[in-house]
Amino acid sequence: MKAALFDMDGVLCNTQEYHNACYAEIAKKNYNITLDSSIEDKLKGVLRNEGAKIFCKAVGIRPNKENIKYISTLKNNLYLKKIEENKDSLLSKGTIDLLQKLKNNNVKVALVSASANAKTIIKITNIEKYFDYVVDAKNIKKGKPNPAIFLEAAANLAIKPSDCVVYEDAINGIQAANDCDMYSIAVNVDFNKTTFTYSKKIADRYVKSLDDPLCYKGLYENLFEKADNCSLFIFDAGNVVIENIHCFNGIFDQYNFTTDQKSEFIKDFNFYTAPLMDGNISTEFFLNHVNKNLNLNISGDPFYNYFNPVFNVKIINLIKKLKENGKRVVLGSNTFAPHTKKMKEMGLFDLFDSVYVSNEIHHYKPNPSFFRYILEKENTEANKAYFIDDISENIASAASLNINTLHYVNDDKNTKLKKAFTKFI
Ligand code: BG6
Ligand code: MG
Numbered sequence: 132m133k134a135a136l137f138d139m140d141g142v143l144c145n146t147q148e149y150h151n152a153c154y155a156e157i158a159k160k161n162y163n164i165t166l167d168s169s170i171e172d173k174l175k176g177v178l179r180n181e182g183a184k185i186f187c188k189a190v191g192i193r194p195n196k197e198n199i200k201y202i203s204t205l206k207n208n209l210y211l212k213k214i215e216e217n218k219d220s221l222l223s224k225g226t227i228d229l230l231q232k233l234k235n236n237n238v239k240v241a242l243v244s245a246s247a248n249a250k251t252i253i254k255i256t257n258i259e260k261y262f263d264y265v266v267d268a269k270n271i272k273k274g275k276p277n278p279a280i281f282l283e284a285a286a287n288l289a290i291k292p293s294d295c296v297v298y299e300d301a302i303n304g305i306q307a308a309n310d311c312d313m314y315s316i317a318v319n320v321d322f323n324k325t326t327f328t329y330s331k332k333i334a335d336r337y338v339k340s341l342d343d344p345l346c347y348k349g350l351y352e353n354l355f356e357k358a359d360n361c362s363l364f365i366f367d368a369g370n371v372v373i374e375n376i377h378c379f380n381g382i383f384d385q386y387n388f389t390t391d392q393k394s395e396f397i398k399d400f401n402f403y404t405a406p407l408m409d410g411n412i413s414t415e416f417f418l419n420h421v422n423k424n425l426n427l428n429i430s431g432d433p434f435y436n437y438f439n440p441v442f443n444v445k446i447i448n449l450i451k452k453l454k455e456n457g458k459r460v461v462l463g464s465n466t467f468a469p470h471t472k473k474m475k476e477m478g479l480f481d482l483f484d485s486v487y488v489s490n491e492i493h494h495y496k497p498n499p500s501f502f503r504y505i506l507e508k509e510n511t512e513a514n515k516a517y518f519i520d521d522i523s524e525n526i527a528s529a530a531s532l533n534i535n536t537l538h539y540v541n542d543d544k545n546t547k548l549k550k551a552f553t554k555f556i
Contacts, residue, residue, distance in 0.1 A: 132314060132350045132523065134290040135233050136281055138176065139244040141300035142318045142341070143230075144221045144252060147175060149213040153206045154186055161205075162190040176301030178245050178274040179203050207248075214252065221256050225342030230261040236353040239263045241284040243297070245274040264288055275303040278311035285313075296350055298341070305334050314527070316346060336531055349530020349538070356517070356535040358552050363511040364453055365487075365502075365529075366446065367520035368464035368474060371539050372482075373440035381437025382429070392425050399424065408465045410490035435469035440477070445545055446519075450482050452555045461485045463505055463518070465495045485509070496520070497528035506534075519548075 141147030151171050158164045170189050174182050183202040187194040214221065233240050241264040242249060249267035253259045264287045271280050285292045297308035300318050308315040317334035318341065338345050347354050358364070369376040379400075383393055399421055406412040414434050422429055453460050462483045466474070467490045480486045487505050489495035494504045506513060513533040520526055526538045537551050549556055 132238075132296050132352075133294040134239040134241065134285065134288050134296070135351075136241045136243045136284050136295050136297045136308075136313070138297075138299045138301065138304050138318075139242055139249050139252060140246055141175065142298050143223060143226045143242075143258065144256060145223050146214065146221060146246075146252060147171075147300060149210055149217070150174060150182070152213065153209045154182075156209065157202070157205060158186070158190050162192075164190050166190075172302060176245050176275040176299070176303035176307075178268055178271075179207065179247060181274055182206075211248070214248070214255075218255050221252065222258070224340045225346070226258065229341045229346055230258060232347060232354065233351070234261055236351060238351050238353075239288045239290055241266065241288055243280050243284045244268070245271070245280070275301060276306040276310070278307040281307055281313060282311050285311075298346070299334075302333070309334075314350065335527075345531065345533075348533075349526045349528075349536040352523075352538045352540065353547070355537045355547060355551055357550075357554075358517050358535065358537075359554050361515050361517040361535055362459060363506075363509050363516040364450075364458055364460045365463040365505060365516060365518045365534075366450065366460065366483075367496075367518075367522075367525065367539075368462060368466065368479070369440075370521040371519055372443055372446050372450070372462070372479065373474070374443050376438070376440050378434055378437035378439075382433045385433070385437075386427055386429055392427070395425055396421060405495065407467050408489045408495040409493050410467070411493075414467055414469055432469050434467070435473055438470055438473050440473070442477075442479075445548065447482065449548065449552060449556060452552075454484075456555055459484050459509065459511075461487060461505065461509065463487045463496070463501070465489045496522070497524040499528055499532055502529050502532050502534060506532075 137143050140150060151174065154174065155166050158166045166189060170185065173185050180199055180203055183199045183206065184194040186202055187198050192198050230240060240261050242253060242262050243266045245268055247268035250265060264284055266280055266284045270283065273279050281297060282292060285295050292311045292313050295313040297304065297313045297315050298318050299305045299308060299315060300320055305315045305317055315334040316336045316338060318338055336345055366372050388396065403412065403417050407414065407417060418429050421427060450460050460483055466488050471488050471490060474480060492504055494501040506516060517535045518529040519537045519539050521540045523538060526536045530536045537547060539548065
């Protein structure tokens with residue numbers, strides 16, 4: 132992940148409670164109505180006029196232009212008064228530390244708020260300097276759950292949506308993040324209380340407040356843990372312990388695949404990846420299917436023949452050092468039978484105290500059950516385990532269980548390795 136997109140009200144600042152308090156106060160004073168607290172969820176993340184409309188309906192007045200304008204103004208004046216009175220205590224627990232950590236590690240940071248007061252609030256709370264970009268009510272026509280607000284931030288930071296993490300306390304906001312393929316972290320949300328029903332997964336992670344390490348663990352490439360206090364080390368195989376792992380091109384060349392056949396083959400492979408990896412279907416089954424589907428005549432075991440990996444010497448040396456230091460080192464790989472066979476033959480398995488390959492243990496990454504299985508077999512607590520992998524989804528999944536992680540990817544991967552393992556290298 133390369134960018135962090137923060138909601139303000141109820142996430143960076145405790146200001147959502149003042150929005151709620153204003154509506155409750157107006158309802159009581161002007162309409163003698165006690166607002167049901169379930170309305171608070173509906174008011175989160177929506178634009179000011181939209182909030183006023185919801186309020187009008189709740190107190191039984193017509194949500195026409197005049198009433199919306201009247202309520203909006205009344206509420207905002209009251210809100211600004213509360214903000215002024217509480218200006219020294221508007222930041223949530225953990226806000227500064229997290230923003231600073233992200234900045235120190237070159238993560239892009241944006242504020243994505245539906246509030247027209249956002250710029251004022253980040254100024255008076257002194258956090259303005261942390262943001263590379265700010266989207267507030269003035270830039271947008273449609274509030275959350277419309278994803279436009281997040282897409283605009285990503286576009287301006289020049290980061291693709293799937294590399295963005297969204298921090299939100301509103302279901303509206305989480306839904307918007309999910310809908311544009313961003314990683315979502317629900318902050319201080321009690322989903323049991325909510326009146327919303329949302330059929331898909333709600334958020335990727337849940338934290339009580341921004342001082343929870345799950346706000347960053349395993350999510351940003353440059354933010355990794357030191358390996359000092361760990362006792363178990365889990366290494367991914369492909370692109371970590373071994374390199375040159377791609378076997379498709381060999382198969383494509385031998386059977387003279389056309390461009391269409393190549394893309395169809397890859398599509399089929401992706402479709403069958405899960406059952407192939409967890410050992411539920413064999414590569415023979417897959418090749419039979421491909422032969423029929425693409426009118427080909429692939430025979431033998433091409434996944435074995437064209438899989439000719441080489442050892443990554445830097446990692447092999449690290450594994451040796453860890454073992455010299457009395458650490459337990461295991462392999463945790465997503466793979467299938469022909470590759471398992473080749474890896475065994477090349478002596479890769481001999482490097483490890485134990486080997487966990489998905490096609491034999493019937494669990495595969497990024498499913499958390501893969502990591503739970505290994506931790507249980509190794510009788511190790513998650514915070515004593517360290518996992519190294521090149522795929523961000525796998526890292527995020529392990530980290531969400533509190534396993535320490537290093538995302539071994541990009542040109543500086545060996546520099547990161549050195550920093551995390553100084554004690555051993
Ligand atoms: C959102 C809040 O951030 O901003 C909403 O979650 C609020 O509850 C909205 O209505 C608009 O705020 P403002 O400050 O523009 O009235
Ligand atoms: Mg919010």
